[in-house]
Amino acid sequence: MKKVILVFLALAMAFTFVACGTANNDVKPTDEPKTEEPQKLVMATNASFPPYEFVGENGAYEGIDVEIAGKIAEKLGLELEIVDTEFGSIIGGVQSGKYDFGMAGMTVTDERKESVDFSDSYATAVQVVIVAEDSAIASVDDLTDDGSVKIGVQQDTTGDIYASDDYGEENVIRYKTGNDAVEALKAGKVTAVIIDNEPAKSFVAANEGLKILEGAYAEEEYAICVAKENSDLLDQINTALQELTDDGVIADIVEKYIPSK
Numbered sequence: 208m209k210k211v212i213l214v215f216l217a218l219a220m221a222f223t224f225v226a227c228g229t230a231n232n233d234v235k236p237t238d239e240p241k242t243e244e245p246q247k248l249v250m251a252t253n254a255s256f257p258p259y260e261f262v263g264e265n266g267a268y269e270g271i272d273v274e275i276a277g278k279i280a281e282k283l284g285l286e287l288e289i290v291d292t293e294f295g296s297i298i299g300g301v302q303s304g305k306y307d308f309g310m311a312g313m314t315v316t317d318e319r320k321e322s323v324d325f326s327d328s329y330a331t332a333v334q335v336v337i338v339a340e341d342s343a344i345a346s347v348d349d350l351t352d353d354g355s356v357k358i359g360v361q362q363d364t365t366g367d368i369y370a371s372d373d374y375g376e377e378n379v380i381r382y383k384t385g386n387d388a389v390e391a392l393k394a395g396k397v398t399a400v401i402i403d404n405e406p407a408k409s410f411v412a413a414n415e416g417l418k419i420l421e422g423a424y425a426e427e428e429y430a431i432c433v434a435k436e437n438s439d440l441l442d443q444i445n446t447a448l449q450e451l452t453d454d455g456v457i458a459d460i461v462e463k464y465i466p467s468k
């Protein structure tokens with residue numbers, strides 16, 4: 208009988224331990240830190256600008272800027288979030304803090320520098336002129352402001368600014384994206400499109416019957432923009448860009464999208 212009671216007691220104690228153990232496991236200590244999502248780095252772009260930023264076949268953002276930004280975010284230990292917006296609203300959104308930075312094949316200009324700060328430049332570009340293959344416009348000099356030529360541009364880009372200055376706003380038709388301007392050219396709504404050289408090459412390759420005129424229209428440098436008070440982020444971006452340049456990472460990304468051969 209004693210044995211039976213002892214066994215019973217032992218079992219009861221064991222059960223109590225198990226029960227306590229289970230209960231204890233259910234109650235999480237209140238001071239345990241919550242598993243936070245990794246902090247985000249929000250990039251504003253306008254993703255109709257191949258090979259710098261575009262929406263790939265699987266619906267994901269791709270391109271030189273997208274990949275460089277991904278590497279920068281990785282170095283900063285942050286998760287990159289990309290927001291596709293109109294080119295002309297990138298700077299305002301960066302200024303207001305809606306986006307951490309803008310990266311969109313964006314040319315450094317004195318006027319933009321009044322609104323935002325720019326990182327070191329990571330690419331150079333030139334503005335070129337696209338026309339129909341059978342166009343009467345044989346060179347950049349054939350573009351005039353006499354009203355016989357209509358020029359298509361992406362609104363708020365340097366192409367828009369140069370074209371409006373040189374040929375008059377009345378001869379410039381502004382489109383939401385470079386692709387829309389190229390579609391207008393194909394449809395005969397404009398005589399020429401002024402746009403950055405690499406997107407121009409991409410658009411001409413993707414569409415029949417277009418060509419790029421000889422001769423660069425204007426030379427420029429691309430950089431990342433951040434809000435003026437955000438010098439910490441600017442420093443971090445510049446350090447990352449320098450490392451990515453030194454390690455040949457940027458050269459590899461560029462080679463992937465703009466093969467040298």
Ligand code: ARG
Binds near residue numbers: 365
């Ligand atoms: N480089 C030109 C500019 O800064 C055009 C940039 C357009 N970029 C774009 N992602 N759509 O004005």
